[in-house]
Amino acid sequence: MNTTTDKIRFGVVGTNFITDWVIAGARQDSRFELVAICSRKEETGLAFAKKHGIPYTFTSLEEMVTGSLVDAVYIASPNYKHAEQAMLCMRHGKHVLCEKAFASNAQEVRQMIAAAKSNHVVLMEAMKLTLTPNFLAVKDNLEKIGKVRRYFSCYCQYSSRYDKFKEGIVLNAFKPDMSNGALVDIGVYTIYPMVVLFGRPKSITANGIKLSSGVDGQGVVSFEYDGMNATVLYSKIANSSLPTEIQGEEGNITLDRINIIGDVTLSYRSGNKEVLTQPDLKDDYYYEICEFINVICSGKMESDVNSHSHSLITMEIMDEIRRQLGVVYPADRIK
16 A cells, blocks of 8 residues: 555556456546556557556566555456466465456365465455445345345346357357356356355256357356245347346345346335335446455455355356356366
């Protein structure tokens, strides 16, 4: 931390559109100070630095995190690089906010958590939706629907990269060596909030479509909990307008869409309705940065919401789904 200004000095890894969005949201928190960018290609890093007014550029992550230039690093590189880069940063005493999917598999997540604990730094998954006011409204009002009997969530968004795939051009989104596919890209948005709300399921049954490249294009997964069921649908090869819904004995809570929650409605069994939608005062990405900085400033080692446990359980679930679908990453073979 910059003790003269009480700001957290950030370096970022990755120059894609997600990084643009996160920076825009982060700058709504006065404690955020962006001081460095790391990119494999110097010209890309320089262009990104000029675009966002970043004073320092690096092509080596180790150089960026050696010394006292940055306090924390936001990682938005390809999934297969997350664990290696996060652990490098943490070995140098830097706090890490890492994009979803958190890593390639649960074994890597366990290694990341161990590194965070041994180096006494904050490690958090950048899952924005569980930190937004609308999701918190769901949590705060869940008891109103009585005993929960079902969680249903859907996130199906046809990918423009799938058009290229059908032309025989396999981009990163559909490459197993990048630890990619529909599940870890968008399916995770349906699973992570389920874990935050209800914990680890007792059983998992997955079906889906495996593409010729070796990754999943879509899937449907059923989960069993004590006294309730859950079902999630996800796809990068078809669209859907279905909402997310939590069904209880006394009513149900409906979320218009799970990745960016715009409207939340509680419908009671009596027929009455209650609008739970919260004012949209900040960019969605603000809330993950705010939570991350709050954890750092509090002296805690992890978020209560986007906790180590929630990230690990989510990844263990996705590992089992991939096992059932026959999706294997090269990273799975590295112990």
